Amino acid sequence: MLKLLTAMLAAGAFAGSALAAGPDLGKPAPDFAAVDTNGKPVRLADFKGKLVVLEWSNHQCPYVRKHYGAGNMQKTQGVAQAMGVTWITIISSAPGEQGHVGAAEANKLTAERNAKPSHVVLDPQGKIGRLYAARVTPHMFIIGADGKLLYKGGIDSIRSSRQSDIAQAKNYVTAALGELRAGKQVADADTIAYGCTIHYRDGS
Amino acid sequence: MRVVVAAAWLAAAPAHAQDSAASDTVKTENVAARLLSERIALVPGETAWLALHLAIRPGWHTYWLNPGDAGEKTEIAWTLPPGFSAGAIQWPAPQRLLEPGNIAIYGYTGTAIHLVAVRVPADAKPGERVTLAAEARWLVCEKICLPEDGKFRLTLGVQAPGSVAPVEGRWADIFDAARAALPKASPWPATFALAGKTLTLRFDGAALDAARIETIEFFPTEPGAITPAARQAVRHDAKGFTLALEAAGKAGALKTFEGVLVIKERLDSGTVTQAFAIAAAPGAAAPAAASSLSLGLALLMALAGGIILNLMPCVFPVLSMKALSFAAHGGGRRMGRHGLAYTAGVLALFAAIGAVLIAFKGMGAEIGWGFQLQEPVFVMLMAYLMFVIGLNFSGLFELGGAFAGVGGKLAGRQGLSGAFFTGALAAVVATPCTAPFMAAAIGYALAQPAPAAMAVVLALGLGMALPFLALSYSPALLRRLPKPGPWMERFRQFLAFPMYATAAWLAWVLSLQAGDGALLATLAGAILIAFGLWAWSAARNAARRGRRIAAAFAILALAGAGALVAWAERGAPARDAAAAGERWAAFDPAKLEALRREGRPVFVNFTAAWCVTCIVNEKIVLQSDAVWAAIRKKGIVAMKADWTRRDPAITRALAELGRSGVPVYAVYPPGAGAPALLPQILTESIVLTEFAAFPDRPAAQRAGQ
Numbered sequence: 001m002l003k004l005l006t007a008m009l010a011a012g013a014f015a016g017s018a019l020a021a022g023p024d025l026g027k028p029a030p031d032f033a034a035v036d037t038n039g040k041p042v043r044l045a046d047f048k049g050k051l052v053v054l055e056w057s058n059h060q061c062p063y064v065r066k067h068y069g070a071g072n073m074q075k076t077q078g079v080a081q082a083m084g085v086t087w088i089t090i091i092s093s094a095p096g097e098q099g100h101v102g103a104a105e106a107n108k109l110t111a112e113r114n115a116k117p118s119h120v121v122l123d124p125q126g127k128i129g130r131l132y133a134a135r136v137t138p139h140m141f142i143i144g145a146d147g148k149l150l151y152k153g154g155i156d157s158i159r160s161s162r163q164s165d166i167a168q169a170k171n172y173v174t175a176a177l178g179e180l181r182a183g184k185q186v187a188d189a190d191t192i193a194y195g196c197t198i199h200y201r202d203g204s
Numbered sequence: 205m206r207v208v209v210a211a212a213w214l215a216a217a218p219a220h221a222q223d224s225a226a227s228d229t230v231k232t233e234n235v236a237a238r239l240l241s242e243r244i245a246l247v248p249g250e251t252a253w254l255a256l257h258l259a260i261r262p263g264w265h266t267y268w269l270n271p272g273d274a275g276e277k278t279e280i281a282w283t284l285p286p287g288f289s290a291g292a293i294q295w296p297a298p299q300r301l302l303e304p305g306n307i308a309i310y311g312y313t314g315t316a317i318h319l320v321a322v323r324v325p326a327d328a329k330p331g332e333r334v335t336l337a338a339e340a341r342w343l344v345c346e347k348i349c350l351p352e353d354g355k356f357r358l359t360l361g362v363q364a365p366g367s368v369a370p371v372e373g374r375w376a377d378i379f380d381a382a383r384a385a386l387p388k389a390s391p392w393p394a395t396f397a398l399a400g401k402t403l404t405l406r407f408d409g410a411a412l413d414a415a416r417i418e419t420i421e422f423f424p425t426e427p428g429a430i431t432p433a434a435r436q437a438v439r440h441d442a443k444g445f446t447l448a449l450e451a452a453g454k455a456g457a458l459k460t461f462e463g464v465l466v467i468k469e470r471l472d473s474g475t476v477t478q479a480f481a482i483a484a485a486p487g488a489a490a491p492a493a494a495s496s497l498s499l500g501l502a503l504l505m506a507l508a509g510g511i512i513l514n515l516m517p518c519v520f521p522v523l524s525m526k527a528l529s530f531a532a533h534g535g536g537r538r539m540g541r542h543g544l545a546y547t548a549g550v551l552a553l554f555a556a557i558g559a560v561l562i563a564f565k566g567m568g569a570e571i572g573w574g575f576q577l578q579e580p581v582f583v584m585l586m587a588y589l590m591f592v593i594g595l596n597f598s599g600l601f602e603l604g605g606a607f608a609g610v611g612g613k614l615a616g617r618q619g620l621s622g623a624f625f626t627g628a629l630a631a632v633v634a635t636p637c638t639a640p641f642m643a644a645a646i647g648y649a650l651a652q653p654a655p656a657a658m659a660v661v662l663a664l665g666l667g668m669a670l671p672f673l674a675l676s677y678s679p680a681l682l683r684r685l686p687k688p689g690p691w692m693e694r695f696r697q698f699l700a701f702p703m704y705a706t707a708a709w710l711a712w713v714l715s716l717q718a719g720d721g722a723l724l725a726t727l728a729g730a731i732l733i734a735f736g737l738w739a740w741s742a743a744r745n746a747a748r749r750g751r752r753i754a755a756a757f758a759i760l761a762l763a764g765a766g767a768l769v770a771w772a773e774r775g776a777p778a779r780d781a782a783a784a785g786e787r788w789a790a791f792d793p794a795k796l797e798a799l800r801r802e803g804r805p806v807f808v809n810f811t812a813a814w815c816v817t818c819i820v821n822e823k824i825v826l827q828s829d830a831v832w833a834a835i836r837k838k839g840i841v842a843m844k845a846d847w848t849r850r851d852p853a854i855t856r857a858l859a860e861l862g863r864s865g866v867p868v869y870a871v872y873p874p875g876a877g878a879p880a881l882l883p884q885i886l887t888e889s890i891v892l893t894e895f896a897a898f899p900d901r902p903a904a905q906r907a908g909q
């Protein structure tokens with residue numbers, strides 16, 4: 001009887017915790033539909049069969065500037081492009097907040113920085129950001145060909161805004177893409193994302 | 205308003221001015237940063253304390269060691285002369301700042317002081333001037349974030365080895381504040397356990413007074429083990445408290461769980477923040493799982509627990525006698541009504557207990573199931589009750605009237621009220637047995653709004669009544685009970701022994717709570733009760749005159765037992781005095797007056813185990829050798845007034861001092877002068893300064909102490 005009680009207690013502990021922050025690794029990534037900065041519709045479900053990388057960005061954030069300024073983000077995008085991976089850059093800054101841009105400005109930034117995303121999606125309501133519990137810029141996610149979440153976390157392993165640290169850091173996204181191409185498991189699938197907080201709209 | 209504050213802040217420091225040898229200032233867009241030296245010179249072989257002091261623009265913040273969801277910790281890179289070395293930053297306790305989007309960061313607003321110990325080599329040359337250079341980087345954020353940095357240089361002279369370098373008076377407050385904000389050694393052993401997505405942190409030791417606690421927050425040193433923005437649910441119980449944290453990706457890999465526990469406690473003098481360094485070891489699943497229990501499951505568990513209660517040594521005998529009396533009578537519809545009346549009796553008593561629990565909780569008291577057992581008088585009465593039931597089973601006396609069911613009289617001969625009271629009695633008898641079984645469900649219930657709490661308590665009662673109810677409605681079940689016969693009498697006599705055993709256990713509990721005096725009182729009372737009941741029983745069978753005499757004996761004996769209960773209650777605090785510790789004398793107002801008349805100063809430490817600030821003051825200040833050296837030197841009598849259990853004498857003494865809560869530190873001068881009250885946050889220097897006012901006590905007199 002005591003055993004039964006203990007088992008019931010344990011079951012209760014699990015049942016009560018269904019509410020988690022963001023999508024879980026190995027589980028289907030939440031679907032979203034949007035229109036990119038070139039007017040093309042983007043739906044996550046349409047990319048089934050291909051790897052997808054999500055990158056949260058805010059071009060004025062020192063941590064984003066670190067990686068774009070040193071060409072590290074572009075290099076990572078290049079690796080993805082060569083593998084035929086869809087790269088979606090998402091901007092969730094609310095209107096009036098740092099990093100908020102219109103479509104024209106977003107495209108200008110892509111051209112200026114020589115960035116290579118497949119799509120840039122504006123998310124001023126923060127809907128996609130909250131769906132993924134994206135907290136910082138840059139915050140990175142990799143979604144498998146079967147639509148399941150394979151990676152969530154930071155761009156690399158050294159939490160700093162200094163470009164000089166990039167050389168010593170492990171680029172988690174490049175490493176994960178390499179492992180996936182080789183048919184291996186992602187070794188570091190859940191890392192700590194560092195950067196500036198995403199400036200979401202209040203409430204909602 | 206903000207503009208004015210900001211303007212004042214801008215004026216505070218000119219850009220990069222070296223205003224003295226002991227400080228160097230850098231002014232950035234959002235931070236006025238200074239590198240300060242606590243002392244104006246260095247001493248070979250000693251540690252020099254430096255501080256990076258950041259005055260942060262209003263509305264902006266910098267970050268802690270673990271910055272939380274975003275940001276980056278402040279860093280200092282040192283360039284020191286050969287032989288010098290700098291330690292790691294001593295981080296003050298952080299604040300948690302919440303932002304939209306379920307984001308939280310750990311950092312500082314206003315000012316952030318980062319202490320660093322610099323080791324001066326023993327071969328540093330006296331008379332030389334030495335330059336300590338540092339490059340600090342910090343990320344400062346409001347809505348946007350800016351990485352900033354500053355280069356600092358301090359040039360200080362080296363003094364002779366063994367000399368004492370003077371303190372730079374201007375920074376003394378800053379260094380004091382910085383040390384006060386550092387996490388202290390934790391007085392509570394901590395363990396952690398992961399269950400699903402809940403990471404529980406358990407702190408054992410003293411139960412805190414929840415009514416005085418404003419917030420309890422845990423800040424992990426390493427990022428990734430918990431969700432920084434998630435609510436941290438606190439649950440207090442009699443043995444300590446538990447934090448339920450939302451686990452994140454790295455929780456599974458924890459070996460030890462380190463961090464800082466920040467408690468904001470309300471005192472008479474305002475709210476005080478205390479921080480403790482925590483290194484939690486892996487532990488068994490903490491009892492906090494209750495918070496993630498669903499209401500349905502809690503109800504189910506309470507029901508199951510209630511059924512189990514029927515098997516408890518204190519309940520089973522009562523119930524089996526009742527059941528057997530049913531069996532003797534055969535069952536039928538009338539039995540069903542009796543079953544319902546019994547159930548109503550059980551539920552009425554559980555409802556009453558539930559109402560008391562909820563009412564106490566509403567008043568802010570932290571109590572759990574079994575709270576009654578913390579009261580020695582209740583324990584004593586329970587022991588008597590068990591003993592009396594045992595005597596009844598043994599056949600020393602027979603009961604009539606409402607409690608007849610206990611006596612095994614036939615159920616048919618008594619009214620429904622008899623069944624009702626049997627139910628209530630069974631519930632009373634069950635309470636000492638409930639605590640260990642029902643802790644989870646009741647713990648859950650107490651954390652819920654009143655209706656849910658009541659539902660759980662009633663489910664427990666229903667579970668307890670259920671077997672009996674089923675029996676009364678099912679003749680088939682009833683037929684399965686053994687046939688009544690003379691063996692029932694022997695069985696009843698046998699069942700007296702579990703009751704005696706329970707009484708013995710309760711007497712032991714009482715001896716722990718209230719000492720051997722109370723134990724003696726209980727045993728003497730038990731004998732008086734046994735005698736009284738025997739006399740009463742004899743009186744019922746005797747002729748009229750003998751009846752009066754026997755009844756008088758019975759009343760006298762029972763009154764004697766009652767007086768012993770009262771005496772035991774008064775005697776109870778004796779144990780606290782003994783436990784107060786050898787160095788501290790137990791607080792005694794009469795002794796206090798006598799000592800003052802003798803010309804002795806008295807220091808009274810009004811404290812309680814549930815008061816966080818009291819514990820910190822004792823650990824950091826009142827246990828220090830310097831304080832005890834002064835106490836001995838000045839011939840001060842140190843008394844401890846332990847208010848862990850409310851004590852009327854201490855409450856009165858506090859009221860006389862114009863206070864309503866602890867900590868209070870009162871220094872009574874010899875004679876009749878008014879006592880001096882020390883601040884609620886002590887430092888060694890405050891205590892020593894106060895004690896210094898008294899003349900030294902001659903060594904000859906000291907030896908006699």
